[in-house]
Amino acid sequence: MRRIKNKAKRLKRKSELQTHVNKRFEDSNRGLEEGYQQGLEAGFKSFDSYFDGTSIIVTSHNEAESVKRCIESIINYTSLSYEIIVVDNNSSDGIEHYLKQLNGMVRYHILSHNHGFAGAMNRGLMMAKGTTILLLSNDVVCTDNWLHNLLICLKSNPSIGIVGAVSNGMNGEQRIEPFYRSVENMQEFATLNNISDPSRWSTSERLSFQCLLFSRDLLEKVGFLDEGCIERPYVEEDYCIRVRNLGLKLVYAGDAFVHLTSDDKKIRGSEEEAEKKKGLLYFNDKWNKPYEVLNSLAHNSGIHWTDARQLAEWDERRLGESAFYPQAIAVKGLTETIFWIEDGVRRAIEGIWDGPVIQLSQIDLRRWTIGPVLKEEEVQQKLDLVQGGGQLTELHGSICIKADGGMYYMEKGMKRAIVSPLAAEAWFMNSRSQISLLESELLDVPDGLPIIGPTKLRQAL
Known part of the structure; x- marks a missing residue:
């Protein structure tokens, strides 16, 4: 039996034609928007997958x-x-x-x-x-x-x-x-x-x-x-x-x-x-003198690994280059959240923070373990303490300048060489209190990892 095709409905008036065109246009836009939203959702879900x-x-x-x-x-x-x-x-x-x-x-x-x-x-x-x-x-x-x-x-x-x-x-x-x-x-x-x-x-x-x-x-x-x-x-x-x-x-x-x-x-x-x-x-x-830094790491501070076991221990800490950044600082990433960094932990600051903040990449931030939230006044007390040199017995938060102009950041009973004036400026070390120690006293303070400047990153996805 021969199949009879349905005739397409003809639009008799210009107003009907315009209505039809508008509907097709709306349907097309709706489809594009729904497809975009589905793609966006899929992109967010797969963002961290490799x-x-x-x-x-x-x-x-x-x-x-x-x-x-x-x-x-x-x-x-x-x-x-x-x-x-x-x-x-x-x-x-x-x-x-x-x-x-x-x-x-x-x-x-x-x-x-x-x-x-x-x-x-x-x-x-x-x-x-x-x-x-x-x-x-x-x-x-x-x-x-x-x-x-x-x-x-x-x-x-x-x-x-x-x-x-x-x-x-x-x-x-x-x-x-x-x-x-x-x-x-x-x-x-x-x-x-x-x-x-x-x-x-x-x-x-x-x-x-x-x-x-x-x-x-x-x-x-x-x-x-x-x-x-x-x-x-x-x-x-x-x-x-x-x-x-x-x-x-x-x-x-x-x-x-x-x-x-x-x-x-x-x-x-x-x-x-x-x-x-x-x-x-x-x-x-x-x-300043990068290869002196490398030599110091290799021969003085014992952070030059020679076997897989030592390297695995470092991996467990997951600090990577962040281990060469100072503690007792405020940092932020792409969002407006500001974190206080201390003892290898980042703690979000609750409230309005007017102190110095260093912008870092999300990769840098992720290396520090997330800790409990800190109120703004608690952080201010911590900052006042290190800027005022309140814990000199622990040598924490102060700057020691040597006779030759070299600088150390005193942190948790260690001395950490600041590799250059640019590094000191980038971490706002110039605003910290300064202490004077004799060369013999400095020798008695154990060495920590040197402090390098943060990476400059001018863009983000």
Whole structure:
């Protein structure tokens, strides 16, 4: 039997047509809003969930062609689980159009203005969902087994903090002089080179961020890159020092070769040179004598771990870099809640707090255990006590300045070297009471961990 189709109802008047259009428009908007709310709810529920794979973060600034080449090489030469994240520093080269065309194969964010290398990488770190994280220059062309061999090295020993590749374009120990003249020949060279071989792993004092792998656990311990350092050379050195402060090793894997299409030394414009100089000044102000700090940790204070058991004990405390921050301070994260930090515990301050507050990242805050709420007047009493030097018998909360200008923060019967004037200023140490101790008296006070400046972070998700 032949089926008779129902005729569509014709709208006779213009008013009926307009009503119909309005209804379709309302239905469409309602569907979009419901879909958005469902996606938002799903996003909140999965915010702290991670996948067992690597987040590969690539940054760019008017380098669209390099980004394309880099992404293509990742796709062609990576068989393990990964995601690609591109963060662009407000380029004018049409890179957003290219990234949109990838139909979700790449997660990306276009910054509203140029945040520099550290700022762009930090945005990528905030977006990353992998259990391991890889910072990658857009100049890199990936090769056979590159990520596989880096992961083998990283996971071989808990004392390894970060692992770097080797390349034709890197400086120092990670540089390999190539034996090829074309990209095709390069891939042949890389295939022969990238045969897993632990005998070709070596420790280093510093690693290049052009291809750098570490675990999410390390990010939780060390935190974000310091945006005060601005550009790569000083961001690299700062982060490597902070990793080594925790007694962790830096290793480069000779069996993980990647190709760099440009040399480590690029020609810079006057604006980039100015930013680089700012980064150098900040780095010097922050650390003063960074390798003296490392030597002190290694030889004097006993915080240089040599076996997995000691490292595991440190992990249980989960203080990470926060152990190098002072106690008896007020801090805050992204919200308006202010916390009092003392004895490794953060306690929310109830009431109006007018005292000094230090802004920290959420990663920094999470390392301190949450304790019971403190009333504002209780915190003020604590602050008055340390600012007034009320507990001098316990040497708690005061500053001791040595004859050579060096500073100690006296905390719970220990002396903690303040590594630089910038660190003292950042933690409002200049407002604390000062005491004088003879050199012989100082020697009798046990050493605590040194105090370093907090990481500068200018953005948040």
